[in-house]
Amino acid sequence: MGEVEERRREKRDLFTITVEYEPSFLEAGTPPQRGIGLTTNISSRGLGLYTNSPLKIGESIKVFSTHLSDEPKIAEVKWCSQVSHAIFRAGLMFV
Numbered sequence: 001m002g003e004v005e006e007r008r009r010e011k012r013d014l015f016t017i018t019v020e021y022e023p024s025f026l027e028a029g030t031p032p033q034r035g036i037g038l039t040t041n042i043s044s045r046g047l048g049l050y051t052n053s054p055l056k057i058g059e060s061i062k063v064f065s066t067h068l069s070d071e072p073k074i075a076e077v078k079w080c081s082q083v084s085h086a087i088f089r090a091g092l093m094f095v
Contacts, residue, residue, distance in 0.1 A: 012041035
């Protein structure tokens with residue numbers, strides 16, 4: 001099995017907390033639907049997140065947690081892969 005190339009510019013630290021998230025942009029009249037995720041790691045540039053539904057690559061989302069910031073953090077979904085039947089792992093980059 002080959003090695004995975006590390007493309008991050010900054011080392012991420014282990015960081016496991018529960019967060020809420022929702023799309024940053026919604027069509028008019030669409031109520032926000034928050035999801036719950038579990039972080040895996042963090043740096044000043046982004047974080048890893050486990051969710052129970054897939055996130056769309058390129059989508060902008062708001063991440064809510066007082067452990068991160070008093071205001072929601074805006075992040076772009078850089079990748080998302082299915083880990084098991086109902087578990088997905090995503091890489092987010094703060095914007």
